Amino acid sequence: MTGTEYSALYVRSPEQAYQKLFDTYCNYVYAIVYNKIGRIASAEDIEECVSDIFADIFFKYDTGSGYEGEMQGYVNTVAKRKAITTYHRIYARTSHYTEHDDETMGRLRSDTDIEGDSDKSELQRIIIDTINQLGEPDSTIVIQKYYYDKKSGDIAKLLNMTAPAVRMRCKRAMSRLKDMLTQVGITL
Numbered sequence: 001m002t003g004t005e006y007s008a009l010y011v012r013s014p015e016q017a018y019q020k021l022f023d024t025y026c027n028y029v030y031a032i033v034y035n036k037i038g039r040i041a042s043a044e045d046i047e048e049c050v051s052d053i054f055a056d057i058f059f060k061y062d063t064g065s066g067y068e069g070e071m072q073g074y075v076n077t078v079a080k081r082k083a084i085t086t087y088h089r090i091y092a093r094t095s096h097y098t099e100h101d102d103e104t105m106g107r108l109r110s111d112t113d114i115e116g117d118s119d120k121s122e123l124q125r126i127i128i129d130t131i132n133q134l135g136e137p138d139s140t141i142v143i144q145k146y147y148y149d150k151k152s153g154d155i156a157k158l159l160n161m162t163a164p165a166v167r168m169r170c171k172r173a174m175s176r177l178k179d180m181l182t183q184v185g186i187t188l
Contacts, residue, residue: 003067003074010063018058021071028072029053029079036083040090049086053079073122123186130180137161138173145170 001024010017033049041049057078067074131139137159144150144158152163152170159166181187 001071003065003069003071006061006071007063007065007067014058018054021057021075022054025072025075026050026054029075032076032079033083033086036080037087037090040087040094045086045090049083052086053082056082070122070125126184126186127181130177130184133180134173134176138169138176141166141170142173142177 001020006017006021009020029050030046033046033053037046037049053075057075061074131142133139134142140159141155144155145152150158152166155161156163156166161169
């Protein structure tokens with residue numbers, strides 16, 4: 001769900017917008033919260049934190065902001081911050097970790113790093129968008145060379161260019177790409 005889709009749905013029906021947001025991201029938010037506070041929080045604390053996250057998103061998201069990106073990034077940020085705040089609150093209250101038995105932890109354990117995958121996915125989207133901003137044929141050259149591991153000669157045939165021209169354009173495009181990514185806070 002994009003920010004534009006959410007905003008449009010919110011204008012039509014705030015209840016439907018909230019329900020759609022909850023249905024789409026409930027498991028995602030729960031996984032983030034559990035990864036942050038699951039060691040010290042009770043099931044009720046976890047549920048309360050998840051509910052607070054959705055309440056924060058619903059009441060504090062500016063539907064007039066014009067945000068067009070995926071809501072997952074926004075949801076991720078709100079969930080992490082709220083979970084960390086909850087962790088500190090619970091830790092201060094209890095001053096100790098709650099031990100879970102191995103059977104429970106075995107059932108809840110997962111090899112999937114949802115938080116890491118989300119961050120990696122967002123980074124890949126930003127890089128691809130930036131590559132596309134290079135324009136043609138530079139974006140095609142960079143994608144063919146670095147994503148599909150094609151040689152300059154193969155790319156030259158594809159674009160009706162010479163191999164040396166492809167290498168020169170690739171070198172210049174990578175320099176521009178590095179500068180563009182640095183401007184958005186990504187260093188290579």
